[in-house]
Amino acid sequence: MTYRKAMKSCALALGTAVLATAAMAQDGPIKVGVILPMSGGGAYVGEGIYAGVDLAVKQVNEAGGVLGRPLQVLLRDEQLRPDVSTAAMRELITLEGVQHFIGPATSATSLANSQIAREEKVVNISPSAKTEALTAGDNLHDYIFQLAPTTDVDGVRTVEVLRGMGTESICFTGFDYAYTHDWFAAIRANMGDITEAGEFLVPMNATDFSATITQLLSSDCDTIVGTQYGGSFIAFVKQATPFGLFESKKVLWGSNTGDHAVAAALGAELPGGLWASAADVWYYEGEDSHAAYQQALAAHQGRKETDMWPITGYNAVKFLTAAIEAAGTTEPTAVAAALDGLTIQTPLGEITIDPETNRANSPEFYGRFEPQEGSDVARMTDLRLVR
Amino acid sequence: MFANPMILFIQVMNSLSLAMNLFIIAAGLTLIFGVLRIVNFAHGAFYMVGAYVALSILRVTGDSNLGFLLGVLGAGALMGAMAFVVERGLLSRLYDKEHMLQLLFTFALVLVIKDLVKMIWGSGQYSIGAPPFLRGAVNLGISPYPKYALFLCVMGPIIAVAIWFFMERTRWGRILRAAREDRVMLNALGTDVKLVYSGVFVTGAALAAMGGALAAPRSAVDPGMDSLVIIDAFIIVIIGGLGSLLGSFVGALILGFLTVMGSIYLKEWVIVASYVMMVVILLVRPWGLFGKADEERH
Numbered sequence: 001m002t003y004r005k006a007m008k009s010c011a012l013a014l015g016t017a018v019l020a021t022a023a024m025a026q027d028g029p030i031k032v033g034v035i036l037p038m039s040g041g042g043a044y045v046g047e048g049i050y051a052g053v054d055l056a057v058k059q060v061n062e063a064g065g066v067l068g069r070p071l072q073v074l075l076r077d078e079q080l081r082p083d084v085s086t087a088a089m090r091e092l093i094t095l096e097g098v099q100h101f102i103g104p105a106t107s108a109t110s111l112a113n114s115q116i117a118r119e120e121k122v123v124n125i126s127p128s129a130k131t132e133a134l135t136a137g138d139n140l141h142d143y144i145f146q147l148a149p150t151t152d153v154d155g156v157r158t159v160e161v162l163r164g165m166g167t168e169s170i171c172f173t174g175f176d177y178a179y180t181h182d183w184f185a186a187i188r189a190n191m192g193d194i195t196e197a198g199e200f201l202v203p204m205n206a207t208d209f210s211a212t213i214t215q216l217l218s219s220d221c222d223t224i225v226g227t228q229y230g231g232s233f234i235a236f237v238k239q240a241t242p243f244g245l246f247e248s249k250k251v252l253w254g255s256n257t258g259d260h261a262v263a264a265a266l267g268a269e270l271p272g273g274l275w276a277s278a279a280d281v282w283y284y285e286g287e288d289s290h291a292a293y294q295q296a297l298a299a300h301q302g303r304k305e306t307d308m309w310p311i312t313g314y315n316a317v318k319f320l321t322a323a324i325e326a327a328g329t330t331e332p333t334a335v336a337a338a339l340d341g342l343t344i345q346t347p348l349g350e351i352t353i354d355p356e357t358n359r360a361n362s363p364e365f366y367g368r369f370e371p372q373e374g375s376d377v378a379r380m381t382d383l384r385l386v387r
Numbered sequence: 388m389f390a391n392p393m394i395l396f397i398q399v400m401n402s403l404s405l406a407m408n409l410f411i412i413a414a415g416l417t418l419i420f421g422v423l424r425i426v427n428f429a430h431g432a433f434y435m436v437g438a439y440v441a442l443s444i445l446r447v448t449g450d451s452n453l454g455f456l457l458g459v460l461g462a463g464a465l466m467g468a469m470a471f472v473v474e475r476g477l478l479s480r481l482y483d484k485e486h487m488l489q490l491l492f493t494f495a496l497v498l499v500i501k502d503l504v505k506m507i508w509g510s511g512q513y514s515i516g517a518p519p520f521l522r523g524a525v526n527l528g529i530s531p532y533p534k535y536a537l538f539l540c541v542m543g544p545i546i547a548v549a550i551w552f553f554m555e556r557t558r559w560g561r562i563l564r565a566a567r568e569d570r571v572m573l574n575a576l577g578t579d580v581k582l583v584y585s586g587v588f589v590t591g592a593a594l595a596a597m598g599g600a601l602a603a604p605r606s607a608v609d610p611g612m613d614s615l616v617i618i619d620a621f622i623i624v625i626i627g628g629l630g631s632l633l634g635s636f637v638g639a640l641i642l643g644f645l646t647v648m649g650s651i652y653l654k655e656w657v658i659v660a661s662y663v664m665m666v667v668i669l670l671v672r673p674w675g676l677f678g679k680a681d682e683e684r685h
Contacts, residue, residue: 043610
């Protein structure tokens with residue numbers, strides 16, 4: 001074989017391989033990059049969201065996939081770190097050719113990844129980040145979509161609840177970070193004649209709240225509004241209870257502390273009367289679609305008392321698949337365009353993505369924790385699904 | 388705050404309680420460095436394992452005073468046993484190697500332990516309540532104060548005195564101090580230095596685990612609890628002087644007061660205050676407040 005013939009053969013083989021790969025990419029699974037905290041203190045959030053993603057993907061694939069193609073999830077651990085989260089996204093784009101992403105979980109990591117989505121023109125659905133900054137001002141672009149209620153929406157809803165609680169004056173407390181500042185600002189903007197008696201913030205990831213608890217006790221407010229989350233909320237409750245904080249003040253907590261996982265972790269230590277919010281509660285009995293979803297989730301997770309995070313991942317997959325169906329293609333620009341103004345049926349009713357803000361009008365539960373007869377785990381009573 | 392003696396008193400007590408909680412954890416770290424000269428990154432992971440083991444023991448025994456005591460002691464015993472296996476099987480092979488290898492080994496240990504914890508207990512959050520006799524508050528005259536926080540204020544000095552007595556007043560303590568100064572000479576004199584090293588590593592790990600079990604009633608038990616505490620523990624032993632028990636005690640007091648009082652007066656700056664303090668102390672006394680400079684050792 002001459003040199004020229006050999007080169008031609010190589011070129012032909014290469015061309016065939018490229019065409020075959022392209023054809024396989026068209027017919028093969030649709031890759032979905034899922035970037036969530038799967039280790040460390042945020043793992044319970046990541047695993048919860050992933051459980052919802054996994055359930056939805058299973059349902060979609062069992063029903064024949066999307067455009068006749070199955071979904072394939074590529075999961076990466078973001079470790080709650082923007083550097084790790086962005087590296088994972090770039091790796092999935094570059095090495096795996098992923099064009100559709102769900103996650104990350106937190107506001108900080110979501111803000112970082114959203115910039116890559118803008119640069120690389122890939123679809124990025126944020127299931128759980130609440131900061132307004134993600135889809136405000138210069139940060140808003142065609143490829144980022146925010147499903148969780150943002151802090152400005154939460155502020156309006158929270159003030160409604162506070163009025164129902166008979167609040168006259170508020171003390172604010174929480175971690176010193178974006179969500180706290182944004183949510184408190186939204187409450188202040190809407191609280192009208194309710195007065196503010198003080199703000200007592202602690203550094204992110206602080207584990208000792210004794211100084212703040214003492215300040216709250218000596219403040220002239222009838223209601224405390226707080227934002228410590230997850231394990232830090234548990235620590236706050238355990239440190240505040242012996243001081244009698246929950247007997248002397250009304251308390252309303254943000255950061256999804258209405259999650260059943262929080263109640264289950266604290267058990268009998270969870271103070272009765274505490275108001276909280278949650279994206280979902282397994283014991284809600286309002287809609288048939290919710291009952292069907294909970295039944296499927298319970299079977300998927302092997303337990304009836306599920307947490308709130310799965311619904312966020314579940315809805316993210318449902319939005320993505322509905323948009324791909326509507327676009328008739330997986331091409332990210334077309335999928336992003338299809339997400340604008342898209343309405344889907346979810347376990348908690350219809351949810352629409354606003355085409356102007358790229359934010360979904362997801363509802364949220366508010367309620368007051370009270371002990372349950374025959375169980376160590378408190379549930380939210382006076383439960384209201386706020387839209 | 389200073390105008391209100393009751394609030395001042397509570398904040399001082401809060402500072403002491405936090406300081407003693409931190410000291411219990413840092414004591415093991417400084418003990419291990421003092422004798423083995425190893426900076427143990429896995430100390431926070433040992434602390435986390437202690438909290439999880441106590442949780443499992445309490446699930447078996449039920450919520451009781453005895454159950455809590457068994458949880459704390461069981462955490463120390465189990466972690467001690469694990470530490471013995473790790474030290475004899477792996478760490479002991481690195482004593483004569485360069486420090487970087489030892490650092491990498493303890494860092495690898497963190498990753499392994501974190502994954503083991505996740506495999507055994509999952510990624511969820513758990514809570515351990517204070518033992519029944521330490522729930523609620525006790526009236527201290529000027530103000531009621533949580534019994535469990537007060538208990539930590541008492542436990543810290545008790546553990547400090549116990550370690551001091553052991554190190555300064557017992558034969559084993561003299562051997563440990565000799566091992567710290569010159570292990571080759573000690574070996575030549577017929578002492579089983581390997582056994583000494585094992586004992587120190589086991590004791591340090593057990594202290595970390597018991598610290599985790601004792602801290603659990605004030606915090607959540609979750610897979611991220613190690614990374615938060617290890618930073619504070621390192622700050623304490625660095626400002627106090629690596630290997631100095633008294634230094635760790637004073638360092639814990641400084642950090643405890645700085646954290647509690649700083650959150651009132653320094654507000655958001657409190658987060659950098661401990662690091663600034665550490666830098667300043669290292670600039671003035673690179674060997675820490677109560678540590679010994681290398682030239683003082685020889």
